[in-house]
Amino acid sequence: MRAFSELFTNIDQTASTNEKIDALVSYFATADEQDAIWCVALLSGRAPRRTVKTSELWEWSGELSGLPVWLQAESYHIVGDLAETISLLLPSHHTNHDYSLHQIIHDLIDLKGKDDAERKKYITHMWQQFNKQELFVFNKFITGGFRMGVSDKIIIKALAKHYNIDENIVAHRLSGGWEARGNTLNALLSNEDGTTDISRPYPFYLAYPLETAPEELGDVSEWQIERKYDGIRGQIIIRNNTLFVWSRGEDLMTEKFVEFHNLVNMLPDGIVIDGEILPMKDGIYLPFHVMQTRIGRKNVTKKTLQDAPLVMVCYDILEHDGVDVRHLSMQERRAILENVINDARSRNNNLPLLLSPVLECNTWQEVTEERTRSRDNHCEGLMLKKKDSEYKTGRRRGDWWKWKVDPLSIDGVMLYAQRGHGRRADLYTDFTFAVWDGDELVPFCKAYSGLTDKEMLQVDAWIKKNTLDKFGPVRSVTPTLVFEIGFEGINPSPRHKSGVALRFPRILRWRQDKTAKEANTKADLMELLNIYGIGKSE
Amino acid sequence: MVTFDNCGIYCAQAGIYIDPWKPVDKAIITHAHSDHAHAGMGTYIAHEHAIPVMRFRLGADIRAQSLAYDEMITINGVKISLHPAGHIWGSSQVRLEYKGEIWVVSGDYKLRHDGISTPFEPVKCHSFITESTFGLPIYNFPPIEEVHGDINDWWTKNKEEGKNSIIAAYSLGKAQRVLTHLDTSIGNIYTHGAVDNINKIYIDTIGTLPHTQRIDSSVNRKEIKGAMIIAPPSALDTPWMRTLQPYKLGICSGWMQLRGTRRRRGADRGFVLSDHADWDQLNTAVKETGAERIYVTHGYKSIYAKWLSTNYGLDATEVETLYTGESEDNNTDTQTKLAQDNESIQ
Numbered sequence: 001m002r003a004f005s006e007l008f009t010n011i012d013q014t015a016s017t018n019e020k021i022d023a024l025v026s027y028f029a030t031a032d033e034q035d036a037i038w039c040v041a042l043l044s045g046r047a048p049r050r051t052v053k054t055s056e057l058w059e060w061s062g063e064l065s066g067l068p069v070w071l072q073a074e075s076y077h078i079v080g081d082l083a084e085t086i087s088l089l090l091p092s093h094h095t096n097h098d099y100s101l102h103q104i105i106h107d108l109i110d111l112k113g114k115d116d117a118e119r120k121k122y123i124t125h126m127w128q129q130f131n132k133q134e135l136f137v138f139n140k141f142i143t144g145g146f147r148m149g150v151s152d153k154i155i156i157k158a159l160a161k162h163y164n165i166d167e168n169i170v171a172h173r174l175s176g177g178w179e180a181r182g183n184t185l186n187a188l189l190s191n192e193d194g195t196t197d198i199s200r201p202y203p204f205y206l207a208y209p210l211e212t213a214p215e216e217l218g219d220v221s222e223w224q225i226e227r228k229y230d231g232i233r234g235q236i237i238i239r240n241n242t243l244f245v246w247s248r249g250e251d252l253m254t255e256k257f258v259e260f261h262n263l264v265n266m267l268p269d270g271i272v273i274d275g276e277i278l279p280m281k282d283g284i285y286l287p288f289h290v291m292q293t294r295i296g297r298k299n300v301t302k303k304t305l306q307d308a309p310l311v312m313v314c315y316d317i318l319e320h321d322g323v324d325v326r327h328l329s330m331q332e333r334r335a336i337l338e339n340v341i342n343d344a345r346s347r348n349n350n351l352p353l354l355l356s357p358v359l360e361c362n363t364w365q366e367v368t369e370e371r372t373r374s375r376d377n378h379c380e381g382l383m384l385k386k387k388d389s390e391y392k393t394g395r396r397r398g399d400w401w402k403w404k405v406d407p408l409s410i411d412g413v414m415l416y417a418q419r420g421h422g423r424r425a426d427l428y429t430d431f432t433f434a435v436w437d438g439d440e441l442v443p444f445c446k447a448y449s450g451l452t453d454k455e456m457l458q459v460d461a462w463i464k465k466n467t468l469d470k471f472g473p474v475r476s477v478t479p480t481l482v483f484e485i486g487f488e489g490i491n492p493s494p495r496h497k498s499g500v501a502l503r504f505p506r507i508l509r510w511r512q513d514k515t516a517k518e519a520n521t522k523a524d525l526m527e528l529l530n531i532y533g534i535g536k537s538e
Numbered sequence: 539m540v541t542f543d544n545c546g547i548y549c550a551q552a553g554i555y556i557d558p559w560k561p562v563d564k565a566i567i568t569h570a571h572s573d574h575a576h577a578g579m580g581t582y583i584a585h586e587h588a589i590p591v592m593r594f595r596l597g598a599d600i601r602a603q604s605l606a607y608d609e610m611i612t613i614n615g616v617k618i619s620l621h622p623a624g625h626i627w628g629s630s631q632v633r634l635e636y637k638g639e640i641w642v643v644s645g646d647y648k649l650r651h652d653g654i655s656t657p658f659e660p661v662k663c664h665s666f667i668t669e670s671t672f673g674l675p676i677y678n679f680p681p682i683e684e685v686h687g688d689i690n691d692w693w694t695k696n697k698e699e700g701k702n703s704i705i706a707a708y709s710l711g712k713a714q715r716v717l718t719h720l721d722t723s724i725g726n727i728y729t730h731g732a733v734d735n736i737n738k739i740y741i742d743t744i745g746t747l748p749h750t751q752r753i754d755s756s757v758n759r760k761e762i763k764g765a766m767i768i769a770p771p772s773a774l775d776t777p778w779m780r781t782l783q784p785y786k787l788g789i790c791s792g793w794m795q796l797r798g799t800r801r802r803r804g805a806d807r808g809f810v811l812s813d814h815a816d817w818d819q820l821n822t823a824v825k826e827t828g829a830e831r832i833y834v835t836h837g838y839k840s841i842y843a844k845w846l847s848t849n850y851g852l853d854a855t856e857v858e859t860l861y862t863g864e865s866e867d868n869n870t871d872t873q874t875k876l877a878q879d880n881e882s883i884q
Contacts, residue, residue, distance in 0.1 A: 012797070012801075013806060013807055014806065015804075015806075065675070067675055068848070068849075070844075071674075071675060071841070071845060074674065074838075074841050075674055075675060075676045078674060078676065078796075078838075079676055079796060079798070080798055081797070081798070084796070084797055085676060088675075088676035088677075088678065088795070089675055089676060092678075132680075136797075427802075453802075
């Protein structure tokens with residue numbers, strides 16, 4: 001635990017990728033095998049499920065610190081992180097005994113079956129074994145969300161360096177679901193653990209937003225142009241006649257996608273397809289919120305299947321006949337993909353797979369025009385893929401670009417402000433915005449990103465001087481400041497006062513040139529809803 | 539006996555303000571930081587070690603009366619004396635006594651010994667005015683020696699990597715305090731001009747500091763290698779600082795206790811080192827005065843006042859002052875960002 005806690009500190013104290021990699025490499029060099037694999041599991045978002053409730057943590061830490069509930073709550077509002085708050089409130093200890101990382105994690109997992117008294121005994125005992133830093137790390141194990149500024153890329157690089165294995169292989173072996181308990185990195189990386197092998201997805205190749213004029217990409221004929229769909233990126237895997245569906249977040253979602261269950265009988269074995277999962281009815285894509293409600297459901301009913309049947313729009317093939325084909329060119333992979341899909345379709349009319357159409361453009365001008373038609377197709381923009389590109393891992397520049405349409409936008413008045421979290425804790429950075437409905441301001445969205453650091457401080461200071469009322473961490477402010485809010489989509493929502501829900505709202509800019517009176521109205525929102533908000537089928 | 543008005547903390551019987559923020563006839567100044575020592579007062583009364591800095595910052599021609607700690611003067615029947623506050627060198631608590639009633643205005647203070655300020659002394663009183671900059675139980679500062687050790691280790695490591703170490707520390711108080719505890723065997727120490735100015739005053743009036751060199755136009759930047767550089771936070775992100783590359787930046791402040799603040803400030807290292815009292819120190823100080831009425835100023839005012847009344851049964855009230863530069867309660871946070879180079883607010 002001490003070594004892991006130090007690793008955490010070292011990583012937390014640097015912004016340099018190389019220093020983070022070095023810190024990891026030196027941790028792997030000395031760490032116990034089981035600790036090392038848990039380290040990778042934790043850093044890559046594979047922390048075990050929570051076995052202790054937040055309310056229990058507050059109660060038990062209150063007993064140890066002797067602080068009243070209201071003071072703990074005030075502290076939390078300032079710190080903005082549960083694990084950190086509790087570690088700061090508890091008295092710290094210095095013991096010489098070092099607990100092993102994997103033992104702690106296993107103990108935490110095993111709390112699941114224990115009764116309240118045993119769980120409390122374990123947690124409060126452990127709280128008295130650690131110094132402040134270790135306490136924080138331990139609390140992070142409990143509360144989950146273990147983010148410490150280490151991307152998958154950094155872990156992959158560090159492991160590749162330590163084990164002297166190619167990065168792509170490491171990336172592949174690390175993806176998907178694997179068990180850390182009883183496993184070792186050696187076994188996982190040399191593919192000897194065998195347990196989850198057939199379900200293992202490939203790391204997704206992700207595109208950066210296009211930063212230049214498309215003309216600068218060279219000859220348009222070297223590029224494959226496709227639409228960028230607004231669904232869930234996923235991989236369909238069929239190996240050993242078993243189907244696996246992975247989302248980009250590397251969640252195994254096979255069970256949720258009933259529509260795909262028959263694919264084992266429709267597609268050849270040993271295949272991995274990359275595409276976008278979308279709801280589609282009568283040949284028309286449905287907007288994203290239909291998908292959202294579908295994904296949120298625990299049980300997929302007959303009605304949801306009828307209302308929002310899913311398809312995958314396929315755009316790449318990563319494995320064919322059991323062979324990794326990622327090194328082939330986009331063009332070659334596309335040919336294989338077309339063969340596979342067309343062949344399957346010829347035998348199955350109701351194949352839930354479609355090919356992502358390649359847009360025929362002869363000039364960049366035509367590409368630009370296609371982009372403007374994105375919203376008509378319920379798409380977010382275009383994907384530009386170099387025809388000779390191989391399928392890489394992670395987010396890379398150069399061969400693939402996403403070229404999204406400009407966001408929709410509306411000017412809203414700030415009504416409420418709330419403290420942020422993490423880096424922005426103790427600053428008012430989360431805002432609720434409203435539009436005019438006659439003389440009344442109706443809240444229509446919350447947004448928290450988009451301001452520069454300097455603007456954030458200015459707005460924060462303004463909020464503190466213009467507070468009307470306070471409710472816990474939230475303040476209402478005099479409706480004065482106007483912000484331009486950008487968003488990707490707009491949908492009807494009975495749950496919101498304004499009647500709409502925005503997709504990916506964020507602050508485009510602070511309209512210091514506008515007074516509150518000049519902000520947009522609810523009628524303006526409704527107009528956007530009418531133009532963009534309703535699925536083509538309706 | 540003591541009231542709060544729009545100029546500052548006022549003792550009507552003596553006709554004197556303490557740390558006023560608007561020009562008044564007579565002002566007692568607890569310490570020379572700019573949010574407590576404003577320009578334009580008719581006469582200043584302060585500790586003898588505070589006055590040279592005030593003359594440097596407010597003008598050589600200010601009318602000032604200096605007092606030693608425990609030295610008593612009487613104005614219109616009010617006995618007035620200064621007592622060590624331990625905040626920075628020359629910082630004082632102000633004790634006012636009239637017809638047996640005693641008030642103490644503590645200004646900014648800390649209980650821990652920093653090695654250069656005269657250590658804080660508790661003063662018995664009936665009414666105590668306290669700051670609350672770190673008036674939340676999340677602020678429990680690590681032992682000072684541990685932080686000094688961390689700073690020296692960090693310097694050593696940076697030097698081995700061929701980098702300079704820049705410490706951002708307020709030029710009055712924090713800078714001298716950090717300097718005193720540096721291990722001079724590690725390497726050379728340089729200072730920003732603003733720090734050097736105050737160092738000179740310290741050396742003239744109080745005592746020695748480790749040898750440092752001011753970075754001015756005569757210094758060849760290429761010769762600054764693996765060195766420690768003490769600079770005020772206002773020097774961050776300036777062309778001056780860029781000439782010192784490659785460097786690592788460390789910030790010394792109580793706010794560094796929070797991970798979010800540490801990361802937001804963009805420092806390579808945050809050292810939890812403060813000239814203010816943390817939670818335990820505040821509680822100790824309040825209890826040791828024996829006071830029953832507590833007035834809580836700048837910091838987490840409302841929270842800390844509520845704690846004092848509910849936990850200790852004291853008559854605690856929050857008071858608006860301009861020491862925070864903002865009128866809202868329970869927010870010391872703007873200081874972290876806006877008041878660039880002074881943890882104790884501009």
